[in-house]
Amino acid sequence: MRIRSAYLKSPWQCTLREIDLPDQVPDKHVLIRVEACGICGTDLSNAEDKLAEWQPFGHEIAGVIEKLGTDCEGLSVGDTVVLESAGFCGRCDLCRSGRVDLCNKAPHFWNAGPSLGFSDYMFAPACGVVRYEGLTPDAASLAEPAGVAYDMVKTADIQHGDRVCVIGPGPIGLMAIPIALRSGADKVVCIGRTRNRARLEAASKLGAEVLASDRSVLEHTELRHQFDRVLVTAPVHIIPEAISLLAYGGIISYIGIGNGSGTIQFDANDFHFRKLQLRASFASPALYYPIVLKMLKNGTIPADIIISHRLPLGDIEKAMALCKEDKGETVKVVIKPETPFISTF
Incomplete structure (x- = not known):
């Protein structure tokens, strides 16, 4: 299927492409329909001078499970979810010694497919999917930076x-x-x-x-x-x-x-x-999602104070420019694909 996906390259080059996403969901992965993704300071740093080649981007992700691959126990189509940006394996010596905070060996979404959070759809490993309820997708997308x-x-x-x-x-x-x-x-x-x-x-x-x-x-x-x-x-x-x-x-x-x-x-x-x-402090693996989701839900972290701008995916270039040029009035920009573009062959 064909989707939209944003790509980034230094210095400050951003484009929205139509790309092909495989129809087959990889084993132990899910297909996510992205509902919201926040622009992170890391995205701005990468845009400035760290990306020599075009790359998909966006890692503060909230979405809905559209399809399941094999071995995705505990997850269902239609679940509203956020995605951990890194995870621990639970099997290595560090994990078995109680230091899961030092392990980053679990599969992650960074290389799971040709699209990331600033897209209509993306693949993500099931082990990094965290379900949520009672929040808007905009607010839920704050889970990753709130965990940081x-x-x-x-x-x-x-x-x-x-x-x-x-x-x-x-x-x-x-x-x-x-x-x-x-x-x-x-x-x-x-x-x-x-x-x-x-x-x-x-x-x-x-x-x-x-x-x-x-x-x-x-x-x-x-x-x-x-x-x-x-x-x-x-x-x-x-x-x-x-x-x-x-x-x-x-x-x-x-x-x-x-x-x-x-x-x-x-x-x-x-x-x-x-x-x-x-x-x-380096929040990788991305721990504490259940805790910060509760904080977002009960208002300890008020999303409406943090989020200053909401823009559609088609305005990703405008959104990046806004973050670069108007920091005085910009706090957090969240991108919302809203009605996803999709065509099938």
Whole structure:
């Protein structure tokens, strides 16, 4: 069958193609009719300088099972589902030792077919399919980035009464705010650039105290040593500045990715004598979907505050340009194929 699928190539080239998707569903896979897929910061990073060849893209996926391959126990045609972007095998030594968080050996959708989330249909391994109910597809598509936010908060080990700072009010940083507050944080301060007006407004609605500033964190001497936990969702070069915010015994959890060099420098003696910790959060395998789906469903993570734009698949190029050029008014863009294009031969 012929479907539409978006393809991406650096620098900032995006196109919507008609491609052929095989009629036969692979064993242990399902055919998903995509209902919503969010644009991720990783998509923007790839668009800038990381893709030398055209590739399908889109990994924040909510959809409906259209067909089942063999050995798809527990799943049915018509199930509304979200897709894990990576999974653990359950059989290796790490998994059997209880460290499923360190295993990425399960099949995944990245190489399951010629289309990914920005398409009408795609294949996905049954082991990475998570059913959901009681959410719109738009809200459900936030499960993947919400899981990333949850992992970052969990990695920071927030305790009751902690003072928390979030640097970077992107969608993941924003979703981390209510998760941190529910985890026991006494207060959350969110720092962002002044141009990010919509994102800072969202941070305030989510319960954070907001600091809009274009100055270096180091210049905000009133914040020095004021936070028990700092969550960094900005590029890694911010980490040395973020260290200055930590109180004695504080912890930084970060998920930022460096463009170009990812090298940073900081005063190791100060880091040592103040008993600080720097922890990398990398939500792969993609754990915690059931938890964050509950948070989306009960309103702990309010989808309507996170999602600022909803556009049809035919406008994928416009959507990518919007994310690139209008960050001040753009928080999260969700693509909705709505009425899928399909022709059969």
